[in-house]
Amino acid sequence: MPKPAIEIKNVTKIFQGHTGHPVTALDHVSLTIEDNEFFTLLGPSGCGKTTLLRLIAGFEYPTQGEIVLFGDSIRGLPPQQRPVNTVFQHYALFPHMTVAENVGFPLKMQGQRPDEMTRTAARMLDLVKMADFGDRMPDQLSGGQQQRVALARALAPQPKVLLLDEPLSALDLKLRQEMRVELKNLQRQTGITFVFVTHDQVEALTMSDRIAVMSMGRLQQEGTPIAIYEQPVNRFVADFIGETNFIQSTIAGIENSGARCTIGPGTTLGTGATADKGKGDAVTLAIRPEKIRLVKSDGAADGLQGRVAECIYTGTDTNYQVELENSDVRLVVRGRNAITGETLFKVGETVVLNVAEGAARILAD
Amino acid sequence: MRSSTTSGPNPAGEKQFVIGRFPGFAATSWIFLLYLYIPIFLLIIFSFNASHSATIWHGFSLEWYLKAFGNDDVQRAAVNSLIVAFIATVVATVVAVFAALILARGGRFRGRGLSYGILMLPMTMPEIVTAVATLSFFTAIKLDIGLGRVVIAHTVFCIPFAFLPIRARLQGMDTTLEQAAQDLYANEWQTFRYVTLPLLMPGIISGAMLSFIISIDDFIITLMVAPAGSTTLPLYIYGMVRMGVTPEVNALSTVMLAISLVFVSTSYLIGRKKQAGTANQ
Numbered sequence: 098m099p100k101p102a103i104e105i106k107n108v109t110k111i112f113q114g115h116t117g118h119p120v121t122a123l124d125h126v127s128l129t130i131e132d133n134e135f136f137t138l139l140g141p142s143g144c145g146k147t148t149l150l151r152l153i154a155g156f157e158y159p160t161q162g163e164i165v166l167f168g169d170s171i172r173g174l175p176p177q178q179r180p181v182n183t184v185f186q187h188y189a190l191f192p193h194m195t196v197a198e199n200v201g202f203p204l205k206m207q208g209q210r211p212d213e214m215t216r217t218a219a220r221m222l223d224l225v226k227m228a229d230f231g232d233r234m235p236d237q238l239s240g241g242q243q244q245r246v247a248l249a250r251a252l253a254p255q256p257k258v259l260l261l262d263e264p265l266s267a268l269d270l271k272l273r274q275e276m277r278v279e280l281k282n283l284q285r286q287t288g289i290t291f292v293f294v295t296h297d298q299v300e301a302l303t304m305s306d307r308i309a310v311m312s313m314g315r316l317q318q319e320g321t322p323i324a325i326y327e328q329p330v331n332r333f334v335a336d337f338i339g340e341t342n343f344i345q346s347t348i349a350g351i352e353n354s355g356a357r358c359t360i361g362p363g364t365t366l367g368t369g370a371t372a373d374k375g376k377g378d379a380v381t382l383a384i385r386p387e388k389i390r391l392v393k394s395d396g397a398a399d400g401l402q403g404r405v406a407e408c409i410y411t412g413t414d415t416n417y418q419v420e421l422e423n424s425d426v427r428l429v430v431r432g433r434n435a436i437t438g439e440t441l442f443k444v445g446e447t448v449v450l451n452v453a454e455g456a457a458r459i460l461a462d
Numbered sequence: 463m464r465s466s467t468t469s470g471p472n473p474a475g476e477k478q479f480v481i482g483r484f485p486g487f488a489a490t491s492w493i494f495l496l497y498l499y500i501p502i503f504l505l506i507i508f509s510f511n512a513s514h515s516a517t518i519w520h521g522f523s524l525e526w527y528l529k530a531f532g533n534d535d536v537q538r539a540a541v542n543s544l545i546v547a548f549i550a551t552v553v554a555t556v557v558a559v560f561a562a563l564i565l566a567r568g569g570r571f572r573g574r575g576l577s578y579g580i581l582m583l584p585m586t587m588p589e590i591v592t593a594v595a596t597l598s599f600f601t602a603i604k605l606d607i608g609l610g611r612v613v614i615a616h617t618v619f620c621i622p623f624a625f626l627p628i629r630a631r632l633q634g635m636d637t638t639l640e641q642a643a644q645d646l647y648a649n650e651w652q653t654f655r656y657v658t659l660p661l662l663m664p665g666i667i668s669g670a671m672l673s674f675i676i677s678i679d680d681f682i683i684t685l686m687v688a689p690a691g692s693t694t695l696p697l698y699i700y701g702m703v704r705m706g707v708t709p710e711v712n713a714l715s716t717v718m719l720a721i722s723l724v725f726v727s728t729s730y731l732i733g734r735k736k737q738a739g740t741a742n743q
Binding site for chain 2 (some may be wrong): 181
């Protein structure tokens with residue numbers, strides 16, 4: 098059993114705020130990041146994800162708890178003694194050094210011989226497709242190129258873990274999509290554990306092996322992108338990642354694999370696992386908009402009936418707001434548009450809603 | 463937005479607010495500039511005058527420059543001025559670098575505001591007060607080290623001038639660069655040596671240049687503390703003027719002006735070049 102790359106053991110970080118009141122940035126967080134994993138810390142700004150990254154890098158020290166790197170505690174070690182490198186949000190390239198000098202800097206600090214240093218720097222620049230830019234100064238590069246140089250510089254000393262602090266947030270959309278693929282490839286190629294911080298759920302879902310969702314300094318859920326998306330454990334995770342319909346309801350009865358919940362007079366919905374709730378309990382249901390299929394109503398069809406209240410065209414899909422019959426619940430339903438590009442339903446049309454098996458989830462809180 | 467304000471006449475015919483178009487603005491500016499620079503301009507012109515007169519032009523000549531440079535007393539005074547300015551600049555700049563590092567990067571500590579105040583005090587103190595105080599202090603402790611007295615006094619009032627540009631530079635510097643250096647295995651000394659110091663250099667050079675020209679033209683404090691035989695150039699020029707303004711004085715003053723101009727422009731150019739080099743975001 099190989100040792101995990103990073104073990105965060107019950108870490109708490111309290112900052113002294115400007116007003117003198119202590120601010121808890123991390124509240125008893127425990128996490129395990131495996132070796133050779135693309136691990137993402139995901140959450141809104143102020144959730145503590147960057148603080149956790151800075152604790153791993155050594156720019157801050159935990160108030161309580163411990164961080165273990167490949168089996169060794171790194172308590173009290175300054176950043177330069179940790180085999181961990183950071184790619185900063187604004188790259189932090191040294192403006193007075195050329196690109197090659199920037200990439201060579203960590204090697205020089207480690208005492209590599211100049212010729213060896215030059216070779217390693219060139220290989221790293223090659224890896225990020227910046228081989229021809231060694232003599233440039235950082236301010237002669239575009240944002241995307243600076244990003245690559247920052248990556249090469251952080252990877253040059255072959256760290257055991259690479260920390261990335263929202264490195265894509267300053268790039269425009271096209272470049273960001275390109276860099277996602279490249280980052281993922283780079284991680285596979287180098288075999289280095291990547292810890293990636295972002296507030297962008299799409300980034301997290303597309304690149305990560307595993308994701309930790311954080312909010313208010315607490316860990317909300319840890320798991321693969323599919324698990325996080327399909328089985329959110331609470332309302333925060335369901336709401337933060339992707340789009341979700343929340344429905345307040347009560348459990349009308351327990352069935353063999355789930356529950357039947359009342360969502361309006363005479364209207365019920367079958368759900369997945371019951372999350373330890375019993376008959377009569379008030380629960381929150383979560384349904385993803387794309388798990389519901391709309392069908393034209395012929396008047397006699399059974400199932401949930403509704404009326405299209407609004408259509409929002411988004412290109413490939415249309416988001417329909419559907420008012421349920423006999424209920425004041427409004428659901429967002431995502432439907433693919435026709436091949437000709439037209440939306441399939443019009444405002445005011447009555448429709449039947451087919452909810453996929455287990456698509457409605459009972460949230461734990 | 464930008465293109466519409468810069469591309470030709472405004473189609474809507476709206477008048478844009480440009481302070482330079484105020485009535486009388488141009489005239490006032492010109493009067494001000496003439497008021498400032500006519501005396502200096504005349505001083506330079508008459509330093510090249512071929513006669514002994516400081517008011518009537520008799521033709522071009524370098525006679526007064528040759529005479530001034532050939533004067534042993536002038537040479538001695540110039541050497542004294544350079545020695546004082548050089549030592550005062552070096553010491554003041556080193557002190558200013560440390561002071562700026564502590565005040566801008568040392569975090570919060572007791573007496574930080576007070577330290578800043580004390581450091582800047584020589585700049586706001588009436589010079590005559592400093593001069594008299596320094597003189598009586600030197601007399602009281604019987605400090606008799608010739609030109610050294612001038613060096614010490616100059617170092618003190620040069621510190622705030624060296625400090626200001628260095629601190630400004632430090633405050634504008636991104637601390638993540640230093641964090642990045644540490645993250646990339648530089649220890650504290652290496653971080654300072656390879657990242658902080660090179661980035662701080664334009665500020666340090668500005669500060670040093672400023673110190674140098676402040677020191678080289680100081681008069682009041684030097685007059686008080688300089689013992690006999692430690693005459694500096696401004697003191698010597700003053701002595702000459704008391705016997706009447708000659709073109710030789712003009713020539714010396716012009717040389718000092720030239721030195722100041724060289725230093726100030728160098729400092730400005732270095733500052734501008736490095737500034738462009740740091741804009742990387």
